[in-house]
Amino acid sequence: MFRMFVSSVIVATAIAAASAASATVITPVGVTASSEWGIWGPTHYRGINVINGSGLEAGLHDGDFNNMWLTWEGTSATLDFDLGADYQLTGINIWNYNSDIELERGAQDFVLSVSLDGVGYSQILAGSLSMGTGGLIPAESFALDGLARYVRLDILNNHGGAWVGLSEVNFTAVPEPAALPLLGAGVGLLGLSLRRRRA
Numbered sequence: 300m301f302r303m304f305v306s307s308v309i310v311a312t313a314i315a316a317a318s319a320a321s322a323t324v325i326t327p328v329g330v331t332a333s334s335e336w337g338i339w340g341p342t343h344y345r346g347i348n349v350i351n352g353s354g355l356e357a358g359l360h361d362g363d364f365n366n367m368w369l370t371w372e373g374t375s376a377t378l379d380f381d382l383g384a385d386y387q388l389t390g391i392n393i394w395n396y397n398s399d400i401e402l403e404r405g406a407q408d409f410v411l412s413v414s415l416d417g418v419g420y421s422q423i424l425a426g427s428l429s430m431g432t433g434g435l436i437p438a439e440s441f442a443l444d445g446l447a448r449y450v451r452l453d454i455l456n457n458h459g460g461a462w463v464g465l466s467e468v469n470f471t472a473v474p475e476p477a478a479l480p481l482l483g484a485g486v487g488l489l490g491l492s493l494r495r496r497r498a
């Protein structure tokens with residue numbers, strides 16, 4: 300009975316570890332914006348500001364425009380993300396443009412496409428974003444189901460004004476393959492324990 304208990308604990312621990320990993324946040328390793336402001340120094344309103352955690356603390360993004368991305372021209376734009384590896388995506392978190400200079404610059408309608416080679420893309424989501432508030436804002440989260448190394452976010456329009464921008468973007472994905480053998484080992488031990496009990 301003790302062995303059964305220990306095995307159950309192992310299985311429960313393995314499942315808990317796998318579940319916790321399922322909420323793993325994936326921060327892209329690179330981003331390319333079709334347009335970015337970029338005349339006020341190396342970081343102001345650059346695309347990098349949506350993946351470098353700037354202005355983000357405890358899941359909330361601040362209202363400092365230094366921590367955001369904005370187009371140089373146009374109210375539609377494309378952000379191409381490189382996740383650095385293949386992931387089975389479960390969600391995307393988007394913090395909209397959040398400077399009260401002009402909150403209408405925030406993105407509105409968008410479509411999301413994924414790719415494994417950065418060449419052929421498949422659309423897996425169409426959505427809309429709310430305007431920021433200028434204060435601390437949470438992400439707007441959307442469920443995803445797609446295998447991807449590369450993600451393309453096409454912003455179709457904004458809420459008003461001459462430009463469009465965002466504050467931050469990240470993703471969630473299922474557990475890393477390395478977490479799965481642990482779960483398998485736990486189930487295997489339970490099976491071994493049951494066989495011994497019957498003998």
Ligand SMILES: [Ca+2]
Binds near residue numbers: 355467
């Ligand atoms: Ca940011």
